[in-house]
Amino acid sequence: MKCPHCLHAISPNVETAVIVPDYNDDKWVTEHYVCPNCKKQIIILVYLKYNSLSRLWLRNSSNYILPKAIQNQPLPVEVDDPVVISDYNEASLVLTDSPKSSAALTRRCLQYILREKVGATKKDLADQIQEVIDNKMLPTEIAESLDSVRNIGNFAAHSQKSKSTGEIVDVEPHEAEWNLETLYDLIDYVYVRPIRFQRKKDGFNKKLKEVGKPEM
Secondary structure (H helix, E strand, C coil): CECCCCCCECCCCCEEEEEEEEECCEEEEEEEEECCCCCCEEEEEEEEEEECCCCEEEEEEEEEEECCCCCCCCCCCCCCCHHHHHHHHHHHHCCCCCHHHHHHHHHHHHHHHHHHHHCCCCCCHHHHHHHHHHCCCCCHHHHHHHHHHHHHHHHHHCHHHHHCCCCCCCCCHHHHHHHHHHHHHHHHHHHHHHHHHHHHHHHHHHHHHHCCCCCC
16 A cells, blocks of 8 residues: 555554444444654544445445545645645645545646646637647647546536536546646646756756856
């Protein structure tokens, strides 16, 4: 398993405690462990249901209590846009509890970046995505990921959904997670890579200058 805090693969010692005894073949338990890597605590609330055929308690659902949600990739320090930081962090926070809300926040942030940073001129997200694909405004892998976002939840097939980016649209948890990963990749391309490239270039030019050679 992965630690929900640091995302390292771990094999912790899990302690289990029953908090609601057997009732109509249902049972609630907590699982608690400490990550051996980051030393942070994890508490999970688990709902078990008894299967009379196998005579086993089967895991029906589970929710993180601590931390509230599984940690996604934190934004690099180069990202200083408050709109992006707010939407990305909130979409990450609610991903487990409400994939629909997470997807809505993600789409809103995608639309903001495409308009303000990439140069898309269309009004609606579905049209913006088609615009950046047609005009090759983004690398192929990011453009293809965005195209998938447009089709998740049948988003592209309904004009009302494309006009109301923040609308709560039915999505599966894995689809909301894909949306969030696509947003992270777009943020990395737009905000992070240019700064890191310039930093690398400046360092190289400094070395060239020290030896009396022309800068790049």
